[in-house]
Amino acid sequence: MVKYYAFGTNSDDGSYLFIDGQMIVDNGGHHGDVYREGMIQLAEGFHDIILRYF
């Protein structure tokens, strides 16, 4: 079953969220609290998630 999931980050400064190697949230840049989100279709099972932030 493939369904849409939304993911977002709220960060100070920048952050990036990658799922299965694809950038879902680009919240880059030097900034105060900023919320950004993106969507991805995911099938049931395990997925690689990388959250980078600074």
Place this chain on the structure above:
Amino acid sequence: MDGGRKIELWWTPPGGAHELVPAHYLRPPGVSLEELPALPTAPVIPAAGAVPPVAGVELIASWGGEGSAPGQFRTPRGAAVDAQGRVYVADAGNGRVQVFSAQGDFIGAWTQAGEPLREPFDIAVAPDGRVYVLDATRQVIARYSPEGMFEKEFGGELAMYGPRGIGVDLAGSIYVADTGGSRVLKLSPEGELLAVVAGFGAGPGQVNQPTDAAVDSFGRIYIADVLNMRLQVLDSAGGYLGEWPISGANTTDSPHLAVDAFGRLFLTDPEAHIVLVYDGQGNRLGQWGGEGTAPGQFRKAVGVAAGPDGLVAVTDVYNHRVQTFQVR
């Protein structure tokens, strides 16, 4: 480094509510969360020399507008400033170079006989006054005399792919960010390949789609390593000294770099429409800009060049103009 420490991950699963993912899911298993773990220690880049702070930034001039008449631009992407403070603009969409005074007075325009410039993307002035123009589409470098006479072109045999940035060191060597080739190349003024300063990868001293390189008076090489979202600092032999994080960007509206005589490093952040100023260790000294069409604002700041006496020129791509600033 002056980054904040806040990070929250939110999600909305199918049919579920928008909710915060508990922080303990963001930690490796077995790590106690009673106290925040120490931030990883970035390699400390040894100071090459004292860098003065930024005391203020003032707009000198803002000129252009979309068009092909003298003094107008189409998506200008690269800028250079010579020792006399003249501003050279890689007017990419018009396939020409235009030269101005720091106040924006039109001095002249060049194209190139024979094979014309197709997409002049970046430009650099060497200490001897020669001007190098990087053509991103033809993937060559054209060299001009200080008077603007075409002298030669080279780089075709290097098989670059969409190179976006060029810089020159005090010895006159040329550094090219071969963006699509994920390399930084060092060339002689005659176009001979002197070194592959950095090759593809994500490790120290490697690059992924670099968009510009600049060299300071100590020979240190600064690279906008865009897909790795970092600014890398290498010594003059290409040895890794350190890095700090920068924003992501696409490689067309791409971050560019300049270093002034004081060692202040200028980085454009096109997506944020700003210019950032750092010292050589990654400490932020200041920034200016913001999105808009008013003087001093940008719609994608891309090209940047530093000249004498704090003069900095910035290309403002989608306002089709160039702006000069006095950075004190």
